[in-house]
Amino acid sequence: MSEKNIIRSIQRALKILECFDLEHMELTFSQIVEMINLPKSTTSRILSTLEHEGFLIRDSDTQKYKLGYTMHLLGLVAKESMDIRTISIPYMENMTKITNETSNLYILEGLDRVCIAQVESPAPIKQLVKIGERFPIWAGATGKSILAFLDESIWYDMAKDLKQFTENTVTDPVEFVDELKEIRQKGYSLSLGEYYNEVGCIAAPIFDENRKVIGCISMSGPVYRFPKDIEYFARLITDSASNISYKLGYREKRPIYLE
Numbered sequence: 001m002s003e004k005n006i007i008r009s010i011q012r013a014l015k016i017l018e019c020f021d022l023e024h025m026e027l028t029f030s031q032i033v034e035m036i037n038l039p040k041s042t043t044s045r046i047l048s049t050l051e052h053e054g055f056l057i058r059d060s061d062t063q064k065y066k067l068g069y070t071m072h073l074l075g076l077v078a079k080e081s082m083d084i085r086t087i088s089i090p091y092m093e094n095m096t097k098i099t100n101e102t103s104n105l106y107i108l109e110g111l112d113r114v115c116i117a118q119v120e121s122p123a124p125i126k127q128l129v130k131i132g133e134r135f136p137i138w139a140g141a142t143g144k145s146i147l148a149f150l151d152e153s154i155w156y157d158m159a160k161d162l163k164q165f166t167e168n169t170v171t172d173p174v175e176f177v178d179e180l181k182e183i184r185q186k187g188y189s190l191s192l193g194e195y196y197n198e199v200g201c202i203a204a205p206i207f208d209e210n211r212k213v214i215g216c217i218s219m220s221g222p223v224y225r226f227p228k229d230i231e232y233f234a235r236l237i238t239d240s241a242s243n244i245s246y247k248l249g250y251r252e253k254r255p256i257y258l259e
Contacts, residue, residue, distance in 0.1 A: 016056075166197050
């Protein structure tokens with residue numbers, strides 16, 4: 001994300017919330033000021049706002065702050081959304097065991113994909129990403145396996161501003177849209193050196209109970225280990241994605257495309 005797009009006051013508020021953990025469940029005003037290294041006046045205004053909105057609670061006797069009911073509610077929502085990880089990991093472990101390649105689970109956040117789980121390849125040469133790492137959905141197999149099942153208007157918006165990552169990155173708008181149509185029809189996406197040189201990846205979308213795409217699972221590794229005939233890989237990953245979607249409540253044969 002560009003530095004110019006960051007709202008400083010929101011960033012500071014989030015830094016205050018991040019001060020709280022299992023070892024610091026209650027904090028005084030002075031402790032918070034010291035931890036975030038901001039002027040007292042600025043810190044006081046942010047704390048008042050967070051308290052007013054229910055993100056923090058201040059004990060009337062001790063004057064210490066702790067996380068509030070709004071944070072509790074958001075935590076419950078986040079916990080529910082992470083069920084996809086618990087469901088997906090056994091399938092990812094099986095995929096890695098069979099293929100000897102790294103398996104990843106991504107969720108859709110805005111128009112980005114975020115890796116939330118990974119099962120590493122046991123091979124000495126492997127492809128890995130950081131948990132929590134964010135990527136655009138318009139490049140690479142994982143992103144396109146999600147994007148192909150979003151509303152087509154999003155495709156055309158993204159096609160206006162395609163960037164080159166490698167010599168294999170698709171940047172022609174017509175080719176880009178045609179590829180997404182093909183992915184939607186096949187149910188999976190394949191890329192060879194499109195986002196990173198010499199990295200191959202195959203991915204399939206995951207849908208929720210509302211028949212909306214919410215993420216994908218993928219297998220990735222060195223290009224030279226990807227066979228020319230990828231039908232077996234494709235069947236393995238699409239079957240796994242289908243089973244995950246089913247356990248998340250997805251029942252329809254055809255998904256609803258987000259608008």
